[in-house]
Amino acid sequence: MSRTSSDAITWGKMLRKLPTIARAIPRIVKGMKLANVQDPTQPCGLGWYFEQATQRNPQGPALLYGDTVLSYAQANEQANRIAHYLLAQGIGKGDCVAIFIENRPQLLVTVLAVAKVGAVSAMVNTSQTGDALVHSLALVAPVAVVVGDERVAAFNDVRARTSLSGSRTWWLADQDSAAAPCGFVDLISSSASHPGENPASSQQVFFNDPCFYLYTSGTTGLPKAGVFRHGRWMRTSTSFGLIALDMQPADVLYCTLPLYHATGLCVCWGAAICGASGFAIRRKFSASQFWSDVRRYRATTLGYVGELCRYLVDQPTSAEDRRHEVRKMIGNGLRPGAWSAFKTRFGVDHICELYAASDGNIGFTNVLNFDNTVGFSLMGWELVQYDHDSGAPLRNLQGRMQKVPKGEPGLLMARIDDKAPLDGYTDPAKTEKTIFKDVFVPGDRYFNTGDLLRNIGFGHGQFVDRLGDTYRWKGENVSTTEVENVLLQHPQVAEAVAYGVEINGTNGRAGMAAITPSESLATLDFVELLQFLQCKLPAYAVPLFLRIKVKMDTTGTFKYQKNRLKSEAFDPCATDDEPVYAWLPGTATYVRVDRQLAAQIQQGQYRY
Known part of the structure; x- marks a missing residue:
């Protein structure tokens, strides 16, 4: 799944920014000297x-x-x-x-x-x-x-x-x-x-x-x-x-x-x-x-x-x-x-x-005020191909990493050099795990950010996902950010967190989302919500399970605590008083999951 091409930064968009660029150049020069x-x-x-x-x-x-x-x-x-x-x-x-x-x-x-x-x-x-x-x-x-x-x-x-x-x-x-x-x-x-x-x-x-x-x-x-x-x-x-x-x-x-x-x-x-x-x-x-x-x-x-x-x-x-x-x-x-x-x-x-x-050792900033971009970076960086199961960057037969085409999501690798040193962690062993050597030429060193970005033009990046937030289903890669963005477009959904969960006997991870209704569970029309998602998302990306939460659990910086959601999955014994709904094969709505239905799904009685 990818963002629409309307986010791409074209020559026309850049030309309209010329006055902004002219004003910013003295600051950029002074800032680089100070920095x-x-x-x-x-x-x-x-x-x-x-x-x-x-x-x-x-x-x-x-x-x-x-x-x-x-x-x-x-x-x-x-x-x-x-x-x-x-x-x-x-x-x-x-x-x-x-x-x-x-x-x-x-x-x-x-x-x-x-x-x-x-x-x-x-x-x-x-x-x-x-x-x-x-x-x-x-x-x-x-x-x-x-x-x-x-x-x-x-x-x-x-x-x-x-x-x-x-x-x-x-x-x-x-x-x-x-x-x-x-x-x-x-x-x-x-x-x-x-x-x-x-x-x-x-x-x-x-x-x-x-x-x-x-x-x-x-x-x-x-x-x-x-x-x-x-x-x-x-x-x-x-x-x-x-x-x-x-x-x-x-x-x-x-x-x-x-x-x-x-x-x-x-x-x-x-x-x-x-x-x-x-x-x-x-x-x-x-x-x-x-x-x-x-x-x-x-x-x-x-x-x-x-x-x-x-x-x-x-x-x-x-x-x-x-x-x-x-x-x-x-x-x-x-x-x-x-x-x-x-x-x-x-x-x-x-x-x-x-x-x-x-x-990390790299920063992007939206200095020119384009929409839906993290801006550009003055440090060295590349977007490379990666293994969708392990998240590790891929190397070709010559042992080098391979850059992705412009506009395609890739794993962000940040060059480590005098201009962008890597401070790392207090534990040197943990730091070493994030460093890759001989990436494009012998002797170079890159920091693996673990994040997916795409180059939308003129060196501007667009954040796609954290690698752990991408899962594979039906042979396709699903971006949790994309699913969340679509769910949030629905007027009855106030908050949404998407993630992948395992179903016994299937490959990859099935889509699941925790959602907080804008009003109440009683006002949520599951038939209409499913139709909405089917219109907006590819079939493989439509969540198979929904968990209804009154309030999302977040860290101090408002990051959702996905690990617990993933581990509890669609088990009604684990989700306590937060109801879970499933879209069963061949049906047109989400139905409430009880212990019996959860067991039937895990026993393979429904063909996903």
């Missing part, structure tokens, strides 16, 4: 760059949160006091400090302080508890931890299973919380008497020094910790802040994304720092409060990810929908079905969709 730090003795990175922004816009708002507004000078001074305190406590360059705090200004000030020292912030997912939390801490061997008051209970539950000393277990008050709990040291009061000037250590941080450990989202198995170096932070900050968004001191970027992931922490906050702009945050995303927050902070720019835009489109329409100052937005995962709906309804001029991964 590609090559001198190993040149100071760079988060701490150093924040100090530069403070010099440019000392009294301008740096962090906005509720009624709190910290200027660049105030945020920088607070971070400096903590940095001097950390140095006095023996925290030095390369040491790992685990950060376990929900979205609020103190989180970013603390991370900034750690960066100024030259230490590394391990950005622990704040939803983690128990074994997953122990695993995440053990991966990075922190010498210290900073725990927000809101996460003290979760940390105390596993504290005995860590080797962290009480003197380096710091605590940050939250709103009206009072004294530090037993076994914790109050970070703010302990650092209050330390100097507010920039520490000398921030001038001793260079491009190859690690800045963050960022964890994979954990949708499959336990998280891995990826290394994010200061040189890459500079590339991210300037690429998105200068080249893509042209952020200025008068701009405010509103971000409700969790700041333990790269899109919020590196892309959005980095872009704001690049422009010496304001960065407005919220503890957790709220669809009902989103636009009132945008107006309150006078935001000009939005950060988004995953299904956030879909949630906003699903809110009741309002006369206030276009009463805001937002002109541009940056993020990833905006589906074609929601792209035009969002742009039209809310009147946002530029959707700067990007493609990147915290554990």
